[in-house]
Amino acid sequence: MAEPVKTSPSRWEDLNARTWTGLLMVIVGVLAIRLGGIWFQMLVTFVTAVMIWELARMIRPGWDVGAMLLAAFSASAISALTPQQPDWHLFLLVVPALVGAFSMPRERITFFLFAFGIAVAGWGLVEAREAYGGTWLFWMVICVVVTDVAGYFAGRHFGGPKFWPSVSPKKTWSGTLAGWLGAGVIGALFLTFTNAGRDLIWLSMLLSFSSQMGDVAESALKRRLGVKDSSAIIPGHGGLFDRFDGLLGASLFMLLLALLVDVPEVRI
Numbered sequence: 001m002a003e004p005v006k007t008s009p010s011r012w013e014d015l016n017a018r019t020w021t022g023l024l025m026v027i028v029g030v031l032a033i034r035l036g037g038i039w040f041q042m043l044v045t046f047v048t049a050v051m052i053w054e055l056a057r058m059i060r061p062g063w064d065v066g067a068m069l070l071a072a073f074s075a076s077a078i079s080a081l082t083p084q085q086p087d088w089h090l091f092l093l094v095v096p097a098l099v100g101a102f103s104m105p106r107e108r109i110t111f112f113l114f115a116f117g118i119a120v121a122g123w124g125l126v127e128a129r130e131a132y133g134g135t136w137l138f139w140m141v142i143c144v145v146v147t148d149v150a151g152y153f154a155g156r157h158f159g160g161p162k163f164w165p166s167v168s169p170k171k172t173w174s175g176t177l178a179g180w181l182g183a184g185v186i187g188a189l190f191l192t193f194t195n196a197g198r199d200l201i202w203l204s205m206l207l208s209f210s211s212q213m214g215d216v217a218e219s220a221l222k223r224r225l226g227v228k229d230s231s232a233i234i235p236g237h238g239g240l241f242d243r244f245d246g247l248l249g250a251s252l253f254m255l256l257l258a259l260l261v262d263v264p265e266v267r268i
Helices: 015-035 037-059 064-079 087-103 108-132 134-158 173-191 199-225 240-260
Strands: 162-164 168-172
Touching: 015 037, 015 134, 037 064, 037 087, 037 108, 037 199, 037 240, 064 087, 064 108, 087 108, 108 134, 108 199, 108 240, 134 168, 134 173, 134 199, 134 240, 162 173, 168 173, 168 199, 173 199, 199 240
Parallel strands: none
Antiparallel strands: 162 168
């Protein structure tokens, strides 16, 4: 009797789950960005709090109640801010990161840096929506999404040399370059119906690179902590930290850029 043929897992086995959950997140995100104001801030507050919860549980497994309280504390700090407040009010973002760091039995500096980075990046998105409008934020988010999608398909289809195998074994140079090109195309498309200048093309590609670095940073964190995903709350994607690491990197890049130069508006 012939033995049954063993089939290897398909390269696209997670595509269906990724597609549907990704579509749902896109719909929620588009509505929140379009509405702006308190609606967008509520979404950012929720997502940021969940990512800090995931971070705490990765570093301190089994600390469920403490991680939930820390997430609630972080949400309170972000929801207490408004874009009209003086910059010194941003010290509120430091407090939950410090409290969480001192609650960790290990990796205290790691927790503080990532938790503070998550909070700052999240608040940066709220301020960007207020200062530059929905079109600017749509450009930013679409660049990040296209970077991820183009990288996923190009990497799975073409394969090739790894981008940084010791940190992110699945990321390839083909996927990385596809992400840059895809973001550049988005920048070019936005030139056709907005008041943005031609710098938007190379800025889109830099934004793509920064989002990839956000993904690499989270991959390095997971390898350091010996975990596969930040959590399992999103089918096909792992956790919110796994899904939004690229957007966090892009947000931090834009905040840094805003400190150095005048960020161009992108309005219809």
